[in-house]
Amino acid sequence: MFxxxxxxxxxxxxxTLELIVDKELQAASMSLIAKNSGVSTGNIxxxxxxxxxxxxxxxxxxxxxxxxxxxxxxxxxxxxxxxxRLAWKNVIALGKxxxxxxxxxxxxxxxxxxYEQSKLEAYKGGWCGRVAKLYGEAIEQGLFxxxxxxFMVQMHYGSIVYILKGHAQHYMELxxxxxxxxxxxxxxxxxxxxxxxE
Amino acid sequence: MFxxxxxxxxxxxxxTLELIVDKELQAASMSLIAKNSGVSTGNIxxxxxxxxxxxxxxxxxxxxxxxxxxxxxxxxxxxxxxxxRLAWKNVIALGKxxxxxxxxxxxxxxxxxxYEQSKLEAYKGGWCGRVAKLYGEAIEQGLFxxxxxxFMVQMHYGSIVYILKGHAQHYMELxxxxxxxxxxxxxxxxxxxxxxxE
Amino acid sequence: MFxxxxxxxxxxxxxTLELIVDKELQAASMSLIAKNSGVSTGNIxxxxxxxxxxxxxxxxxxxxxxxxxxxxxxxxxxxxxxxxRLAWKNVIALGKxxxxxxxxxxxxxxxxxxYEQSKLEAYKGGWCGRVAKLYGEAIEQGLFxxxxxxFMVQMHYGSIVYILKGHAQHYMELxxxxxxxxxxxxxxxxxxxxxxxE
Amino acid sequence: MFxxxxxxxxxxxxxTLELIVDKELQAASMSLIAKNSGVSTGNIxxxxxxxxxxxxxxxxxxxxxxxxxxxxxxxxxxxxxxxxRLAWKNVIALGKxxxxxxxxxxxxxxxxxxYEQSKLEAYKGGWCGRVAKLYGEAIEQGLFxxxxxxFMVQMHYGSIVYILKGHAQHYMELxxxxxxxxxxxxxxxxxxxxxxxE
DNA sequence: AATGAATGAGGATTCATTCAT
DNA sequence: GATGAATGAATCCTCATTCAT
Numbered sequence: 088m089f090x091x092x093x094x095x096x097x098x099x100x101x102x103t104l105e106l107i108v109d110k111e112l113q114a115a116s117m118s119l120i121a122k123n124s125g126v127s128t129g130n131i132x133x134x135x136x137x138x139x140x141x142x143x144x145x146x147x148x149x150x151x152x153x154x155x156x157x158x159x160x161x162x163x164x165x166x167x168x169x170x171x172r173l174a175w176k177n178v179i180a181l182g183k184x185x186x187x188x189x190x191x192x193x194x195x196x197x198x199x200x201x202y203e204q205s206k207l208e209a210y211k212g213g214w215c216g217r218v219a220k221l222y223g224e225a226i227e228q229g230l231f232x233x234x235x236x237x238f239m240v241q242m243h244y245g246s247i248v249y250i251l252k253g254h255a256q257h258y259m260e261l262x263x264x265x266x267x268x269x270x271x272x273x274x275x276x277x278x279x280x281x282x283x284x285e
Numbered sequence: 286m287f288x289x290x291x292x293x294x295x296x297x298x299x300x301t302l303e304l305i306v307d308k309e310l311q312a313a314s315m316s317l318i319a320k321n322s323g324v325s326t327g328n329i330x331x332x333x334x335x336x337x338x339x340x341x342x343x344x345x346x347x348x349x350x351x352x353x354x355x356x357x358x359x360x361x362x363x364x365x366x367x368x369x370r371l372a373w374k375n376v377i378a379l380g381k382x383x384x385x386x387x388x389x390x391x392x393x394x395x396x397x398x399x400y401e402q403s404k405l406e407a408y409k410g411g412w413c414g415r416v417a418k419l420y421g422e423a424i425e426q427g428l429f430x431x432x433x434x435x436f437m438v439q440m441h442y443g444s445i446v447y448i449l450k451g452h453a454q455h456y457m458e459l460x461x462x463x464x465x466x467x468x469x470x471x472x473x474x475x476x477x478x479x480x481x482x483e
Numbered sequence: 484m485f486x487x488x489x490x491x492x493x494x495x496x497x498x499t500l501e502l503i504v505d506k507e508l509q510a511a512s513m514s515l516i517a518k519n520s521g522v523s524t525g526n527i528x529x530x531x532x533x534x535x536x537x538x539x540x541x542x543x544x545x546x547x548x549x550x551x552x553x554x555x556x557x558x559x560x561x562x563x564x565x566x567x568r569l570a571w572k573n574v575i576a577l578g579k580x581x582x583x584x585x586x587x588x589x590x591x592x593x594x595x596x597x598y599e600q601s602k603l604e605a606y607k608g609g610w611c612g613r614v615a616k617l618y619g620e621a622i623e624q625g626l627f628x629x630x631x632x633x634f635m636v637q638m639h640y641g642s643i644v645y646i647l648k649g650h651a652q653h654y655m656e657l658x659x660x661x662x663x664x665x666x667x668x669x670x671x672x673x674x675x676x677x678x679x680x681e
Numbered sequence: 682m683f684x685x686x687x688x689x690x691x692x693x694x695x696x697t698l699e700l701i702v703d704k705e706l707q708a709a710s711m712s713l714i715a716k717n718s719g720v721s722t723g724n725i726x727x728x729x730x731x732x733x734x735x736x737x738x739x740x741x742x743x744x745x746x747x748x749x750x751x752x753x754x755x756x757x758x759x760x761x762x763x764x765x766r767l768a769w770k771n772v773i774a775l776g777k778x779x780x781x782x783x784x785x786x787x788x789x790x791x792x793x794x795x796y797e798q799s800k801l802e803a804y805k806g807g808w809c810g811r812v813a814k815l816y817g818e819a820i821e822q823g824l825f826x827x828x829x830x831x832f833m834v835q836m837h838y839g840s841i842v843y844i845l846k847g848h849a850q851h852y853m854e855l856x857x858x859x860x861x862x863x864x865x866x867x868x869x870x871x872x873x874x875x876x877x878x879e
Numbered sequence: 880a881a882t883g884a885a886t887g888a889g890g891a892t893t894c895a896t897t898c899a900t
Numbered sequence: 901g902a903t904g905a906a907t908g909a910a911t912c913c914t915c916a917t918t919c920a921t
Contacts, residue, residue, distance in 0.1 A: 095905090095906095109397075110397060111310070111396065111397060111398060112309070112310075112311065113310065113311040113890095115889055116889075116890065116891080117890080117892075118889085118890085118891090121908090126416040126906085127906060127907050127908060128891085128892080128893095128907085128908070129892090129893080129894080129905095129908065129909095130905070130906050130907070130908095132891095132892065133906075134894075134905095137892080138892090139892080151309060165882065170444075190395075193911065194392070194395075197388075197392075197450065197453075197454065198309065199308065199309060200309060225904055229919090234466060235453075235457065235471075237456070238448065238451070238457055238467075239459060239470075241443070241447045241448055241450075241451050241456075241457070242444040242447060242448055242467060242470060244439070244447055245442075245443035245445070245446050245447025245448070245450075246440040246443045246474075247443070247446050248443050248447070249439045249440060249443025249446070250436065250439055250440055250443070251302075251444055252395060252439075252443075253312070253435075253436070253439045253918065255395075256395065258435070258439075259433065259435060259436055259439070265436065268432060269436075272432075272440060272474040272475055273474065275473055275474050275475075275479075276444075276470040276471065276473050277470055277472030281473075281479055293880095293881095314914075314915060314916080315915075315916055315917080316915075316916090319883090324881090325881060325882045325883060325885065326882085326883070326916085326917080326918095327880095327881065327882055327884095327917095327918085327919085328880075328881050328882070328883095330916095330917070330918080331880070331881075335916080335917080336915095336916065336917090460918085484686075488782070491884085491885090504792075506793060507706070507792065507793060507794060508705070508706075508707065509706065509707040509911095510913080512910075512911065513911080513912055513913075514910085514912090517887090519835060522885085523722030523885060523886050523887060524886085524887070524912090524913075524914095525884095525885065525886055525888095525913090525914080525915080526884070526885050526886070526887095527913095528912095528913065528914075529883085529884065529885075530884095533912080533913080534912065534913090540800055553910085582886065586791075590788070590791075593707060593784075593788075593849075593850065594705065595704060596705060630862060630866075631853065633847075633852070633853060634844065634847070634859070634863075635866075637838070637843045637844055637847050637852075637853070638840040638843060638844055638863060638866060640843055641839035641840045641842050641843025641844070641846075642836040642837070642839040642840050642870075643839070644839050644841025644843070645835045645836060645838055646832065646835055646836055646839070646840070648739040648791065648835075648839075649792075649832070649835045651829075652791065654831070654835075655829065655831060655832055655835070659831065664828060665832075665836060667837060668828075668833075668870040668871055669868050669870065671869055671871075671875075672840075672867065672869050673866055673869075677869075677875055689901095689902095710893075710894060710895080711894070711895055711896080712893085712894075712895090715904090720902090721902065721903045721904060722895085722896080722897095722903085722904070723896095723898080723902065723903055723904065723905095724899085724901075724902050726895095726896070726897080727901070731895080731896080731909070732894095732895065732896090747904075818901095881921100882918090882920100882921080883915100883919105884918105884919090884921100885917105885918080885919080885920095885921105886915105886916105886917085886918075886919100887915100887917105888914105888915105888916100889914085889915080889916105890908100890911090890913080890914065890915080891911100891912095891913090891914100892910105892911075892912090892913105893908100893909105893910085893911065893912100894908100894909090894910080894911080895907105895910105896906105896907085896908105897905105897906080897907075898904105898905090898906080898907100898911105899903100899904105899905090899906095900902100900903080900904100900905100
């Protein structure tokens with residue numbers, strides 16, 4: 088998840104992520120990060136200028152990672168539908184496989200702790216823009232209703248996030264069938280024709 | 286919002302909410318709560334046993350308030366569709382009118398800072414259960430597909446929350462037309478027939 | 484020395500003065516101040532906003548105290564000479580009786596740690612201005628040469644400070660006779676006629 | 682100023698002096714010294730055993746330099762008066778030309794941070810002893826009153842230091858005329874006859 | 880009920896110094 | 901000789917909480 092960082096930075100970022108998600112931002116004290124990561128406090132400050140810096144770096148790294156994960160196998164040649172399903176499948180897979188990173192982004196993407204600059208950088212590397220483009224194509228091809236693509240993505244992302252939240256909290260199990268149903272529901276919510284047209 | 290509490294408690298709860306939402310949980314220190322609310326720290330501890338207690342009380346109070354706000358004008362006599370639209374309209378109105386309470390619940394409903402007990406109490410007084418019942422009726426009447434009602438509510442709630450987030454962050458404006466479109470999209474995502482049947 | 488402060492503040496100021504003079508500013512850590520003064524760190528911050536604040540308050544308090552000490556018994560009716568001798572006698576007495584306060588002012592009156600604001604406030608309450616006035620009178624009466632009063636005071640003060648330093652470091656003993664000789668030397672350095680004219 | 686040291690040591694000493702005078706001892710951290718001097722921390726410790734060592738070396742070097750500067754052109758053949766004026770002129774010139782070194786000695790000559798050993802070594806190489814000898818001669822020749830030479834030097838040095846301080850702080854400008862007047866005042870303060878006898 | 884002074888553990892961060900390279 | 905990564909104790913300061921009034 089943090090391949091482009093060196094060993095020390097990786098240890099710090101991983102530990103911080105774990106602590107923040109398990110407990111809370113305030114519980115992720117520098118001394119605890121130091122202890123759990125095996126890096127001395129002094130050395131942490133050799134690689135990060137502050138705690139805020141760690142958290143912001145974490146944010147950017149995860150968004151970048153998520154963006155690649157979600158869009159990694161979307162091929163231009165595939166149909167809109169295929170790509171639509173794949174994209175959201177990937178989002179769900181991401182939430183299941185990397186729940187910590189997923190929860191972190193959820194909790195802190197609106198936090199004042201994350202600098203606007205980080206959010207901007209993250210946006211460029213994130214997947215939302217790329218998926219919104221897909222929606223644009225769907226509108227052009229007459230598959231989707233004429234709604235702002237960014238708005239639709241936001242709605243669908245909300246749906247997915249919330250069923251993942253329910254899953255994470257064990258309110259509801261998320262089987263593969265349910266995943267497919269949820270993605271179909273997203274499709275139906277904005278498609279002109281109901282159901283997959285295969 | 287905190288009618289059932291006395292003056293002192295109200296001042297404390299209101300101040301705490303404001304501080305937490307504006308800044309962050311960690312920024313809402315007891316001394317700041319005391320200063321902004323006009324209640325001395327000593328007296329705060331007369332009415333609340335700890336900071337955690339304040340936050341949990343806040344949580345329960347807001348969920349209760351939200352529950353009443355969302356379901357206040359749902360009449361059994363009205364059609365499923367009317368109630369469906371009204372309920373989600375209310376959720377949006379709530380998010381717009383009481384953004385602080387709304388954001389607070391969003392941010393902390395999955396936080397370890399909120400006791401499980403609080404979440405349970407909140408669930409009973411919240412609106413999710415009541416709306417889920419409505420979805421159950423819709424399935425019975427053959428309007429909705431056979432999906433777990435709680436699951437559908439979760440999905441739709443996610444959609445609404447995320448467009449409200451976008452609205453709050455000024456990413457996208459949320460006009461009344463867009464609200465209606467979003468609610469219709471929710472309906473279409475799980476309805477057997479597309480569109481409002483009026 | 485710190486009569487106008489409350490008990491806690493007095494303890495803190497006294498302890499801080501002692502530590503700074505005995506050791507050094509950097510050695511006067513907040514935890515040491517807390518320990519030696521018997522006031523908890525938290526409570527220190529109840530009365531002072533920062534360590535800088537303590538040091539600056541210390542500075543102002545001592546300058547004020549010194550000003551009163553040096554000029555306490557100067558009567559308008561007395562001759563220039565009498566007042567001249569008394570003033571410098573007092574400065575020496577101050578340096579001997581309150582060596583800590585004296586050394587502190589010496590060491591920190593030019594330090595960037597002391598705010599300009601503090602220096603300004605201190606100047607108003609200090610004794611230099613009042614003594615400079617005396618010098619002005621001496622010039623008017625034809626006793627002193629036509630030198631800028633402030634300049635003469637600065638010179639004489641330097642002389643006194645340095646013999647006090649020598650005394651404090653045990654380089655040279657400072658008997659009462661020597662004190663008188665030193666004061667006479669100051670007088671002679673700027674008087675038109677040599678020696679006391681009595 | 683630090684000719685007898687090698688390049689690395691010079692860089693470290695110069696940087697340290699600058700930092701200490703501009704800010705304060707505590708602000709002159711090893712990492713800052715390393716950064717500003719272009720010498721790595723590790724290498725600093727190759728040439729100096731500790732931070733204290735640097736500061737003490739600095740102290741000794743400057744005192745030595747000052748001593749040479751002040752006494753460099755005092756010739757045995759010249760009259761007492763000529764040498765007196767020259768010596769103090771040199772002190773003032775030193776203070777003006779090398780304010781950093783001057784201020785450093787002022788601030789730290791009484792500091793516990795400087796080892797007694799350093800002060801002793803410095804005393805031997807300093808100029809005070811040599812000037813005191815001059816004062817001794819003046820007494821022998823009946824020019825000065827019978828005061829301890831070391832005491833007189835201390836007094837006069839104090840005067841000069843304080844008008845230099847005033848100058849450095851821009852309280853008072855120090856023109857050449859004023860310098861001469863100040864030196865004359867010093868002379869008069871301990872001379873048997875008033876004024877230069879030329 | 881109400882105040883706010885007092886506590887001291889714990890917060891983020893910096894520092895002189897060491898050590899592997 | 902030279903580097904700068906690594907250490908962890910010590911820095912100032914804040915915090916939730918208690919207690920005397």
